[in-house]
Amino acid sequence: MPTIITTTGTSLLSNASRELNKQRGESFADNELQNYFKNVGAEKASAETKSLLKIASPEDEVVLLYTKTHNGELCAREVYRYLKSKKWSNIRLRELPLEENEAQFERRGLRELVNILIEEITKAQRENQEVIINATGGFKAEIAYTTIVGMIFQVPVKYIYQFFQEPVTFPTLPISWNVNLLLEYEDFFAWIDEEPRKDVEVEQRLKAIPKLERNQVQQLLLPADENDEIMLSAAGDILWKRVAQQRELAELIEDAPPSEIPNADKIASSIAEDKHHFPKGTREFAKKVAQVEAVEEIIGGHFENTTMKRIKKIDDDGSIRLLWADNEKAVNITIRTTARGQAQTLKLRDRYIRPLLK
Known part of the structure; x- marks a missing residue:
């Protein structure tokens, strides 16, 4: 049974508001969105249901990730209700605590998205389930980083453009992502991953790294915030967690065979x-x-x-x-x-x- 990790956006509200001539900010009555599903059909009602009908089946496990906003939660719950009414039995909702504050979105929000995606991928893989990411819903940055996670963790990512009828698949890449920089300076990355670090402490530690590699390491860090603290960027966090996942996998596989060479x-x-x-x-x-x-x-x-x-x-x-x-x-x-x-x-x-x- 595959696990379909699905980012959800607010296309349901946008489509229903336009179709029902709602004024900006006008609310929906009870069951109005469910009736909208029935009247226009699931493929037309929302990007999420359109994509899931193409990608998944009612027996699959579906995880609906939604943003911590009123509209984000409303849309996810209405998609959940509709699928449940159609006998999709293995569905669950999971909140993404993405920051609405623009200043904190890159520092906290994207890292939370990355962490939850990787957690869901790892959970499914431990249960020997096939994993697919459905990145059709959500805002652009969310879709972009979801796709990056899929590529680095070698999970296929599917996406349906609004004018397409069939999903486009971003396949897993037949290579291992280069995590050697993180392994070479893993003491530094383990240290900064524990908690945000003061700018002066980071600069002091970076001095011990040769200039070329230092510049590469800095590309995986966010600039200092208003508290003069530095942390891993979302991209750095993805790669560091890939290292952790590979270590976890390593404990489950056999040791390398002995060489026959004296x-x-x-x-x-x-x-x-x-x-x-x-x-x-x-x-x-x-x-x-x-x-x-x-x-x-x-x-x-x-x-x-x-x-x-x-x-x-x-x-x-x-x-x-x-x-x-x-x-x-x-x-x-x-x-x-x-x-x-x-x-x-x-x-x-x-x-x-x-x-x-x-």
Whole structure:
């Protein structure tokens, strides 16, 4: 049974007001909107019912997300009533506490939308249900961020333009979204995700990040507010929660299989024989990495002018790139493993490789 997560807007009120010649702000009598459904038909009455009739069936689970406004709640409840009257049995309403205050909408409202969408996606996936996002209803920013969540969490998004008869599907992308920046500086992202942080504290922590990456990190933050506080943007929040979801998934999947390569043969000769004046401890570090069963090869790369040890990148093919450093310089090291996919590679990174950098 699929779960259809549906954003709801106020198209029902707009359509009914126009059709029934209502004055601006004029209210509707009891059952007037239900009678409107019956008179004009569900496809014409609202964008939500038009899309659901094309996308879902009465047996599916439908979650109607509505904004915390009088009109938003009214429309959602009338759509709910209509579908219930047509024997749609698995429907529930969920309020989106989106801020009407323009200044707070970007800071709070969009993050709440993102959090609730991801919560509903995760809930359905835990129950092994197919998930579809129906982004036909709602205002433009809501639809835009709903689509971004779907793409990053690899959930298909469906949308019906007002003049179309059939839904357009934004398919899941056949790639994993690059979350390496968040993994590389995960201590920073975990810290700022806990609560809004003072501008001066954020600036101090950002100084420890190289300039290029610092600029990329700042793109995932909102500007300081009137209280001089900074928090993750909605886009940053989506990516950070994707990392958390992949970690949760990693705990449910098998470990990467052991390599058949002997430990001594896993280390490239340039490291084993210390041919390039690597940072102190490189060979000893490589020997420890080689003891990890899933590791197949450890290769040295170019040097960098930093003294910060950190994991820089993981790839779906199981490779892990990191920096090993002493007090003078750092060397890039690539570790090839038997892991496959982002979740399994992340599990190997977290459980076996990252502790060796401490």
